[in-house]
Amino acid sequence: MPTTWVDALLHKAREKGASPYPHQAAFFLNNPVRRALSKPGRIVDGIGLTGTERVLEVGPGPGFYSVEIARRLTYGRLDLFDLQPEMLQKARRQLEQAGFHDVGFTAGQAAEGFPFPDNTFDAAFLAAVIGEVPDQRACVRSLGRILKPGGQLVFAEAFPDPDRISVAQLRDLAEPENFEFVDATGNRWRDFVRFRKAASN
Numbered sequence: 234m235p236t237t238w239v240d241a242l243l244h245k246a247r248e249k250g251a252s253p254y255p256h257q258a259a260f261f262l263n264n265p266v267r268r269a270l271s272k273p274g275r276i277v278d279g280i281g282l283t284g285t286e287r288v289l290e291v292g293p294g295p296g297f298y299s300v301e302i303a304r305r306l307t308y309g310r311l312d313l314f315d316l317q318p319e320m321l322q323k324a325r326r327q328l329e330q331a332g333f334h335d336v337g338f339t340a341g342q343a344a345e346g347f348p349f350p351d352n353t354f355d356a357a358f359l360a361a362v363i364g365e366v367p368d369q370r371a372c373v374r375s376l377g378r379i380l381k382p383g384g385q386l387v388f389a390e391a392f393p394d395p396d397r398i399s400v401a402q403l404r405d406l407a408e409p410e411n412f413e414f415v416d417a418t419g420n421r422w423r424d425f426v427r428f429r430k431a432a433s434n
């Protein structure tokens with residue numbers, strides 16, 4: 234059991250892929266250098282929200298993108314789903330400090346299905362998460378169930394995440410699960426990849 238953020242990061246490095254990014258080291262995710270380089274607002278703009286959507290963010294960690302998503306949902310609603318309740322607590326703090334109180338928080342394992350009804354969400358956003366999920370196919374299948382037909386499934390993957398997966402791997406995961414590839418933008422340092430749930434099975 235890691236006791237400090239150093240132990241936690243070393244443990245994560247040894248267990249690459251199989252273990253979640255440790256909540257003890259959450260401050261690294263929210264650091265100002267990352268914020269300046271990756272511009273979370275610009276990334277969230279890429280989802281193309283109109284402001285009325287129901288959005289699920291899977292693996293928000295301490296909320297690096299969550300505040301930017303909430304800011305764009307004038308009449309919509311954001312739900313956060315993360316394996317680690319400690320991460321949800323940190324994200325809640327960020328959101329409340331920014332004045333966003335109508336956000337859902339659910340702790341759970343994304344590989345074991347999401348506790349939401351069918352066809353609930355207009356968009357699901359996963360940044361630096363899918364590579365940590367033990368059964369990625371099950372996760373994507375379950376997202377297909379809770380997204381509305383035509384709903385968006387959006388991935389952001391970036392260096393230096395050791396669990397980063399490629400656009401080709403994302404397509405291999407999503408396309409067999411009834412998602413249509415929309416586009417992929419980025420460069421060698423980052424990928425932003427959008428899929429749309431097919432209108433019918």
Ligand SMILES: C[S@@+](CC[C@H](N)C(=O)[O-])C[C@H]1O[C@@H](n2cnc3c(N)ncnc32)[C@H](O)[C@@H]1O
Nearest residue numbers: 253254262292293294297315316342343360365
């Ligand atoms: C590397 S962090 C990324 C956090 C945030 N998206 C960001 O980019 O700053 C990965 C997050 O996904 C969560 N996570 C990892 N595996 C998960 C799983 N199987 N189910 C739900 N959440 C998971 C971790 O707890 C952690 O908060």
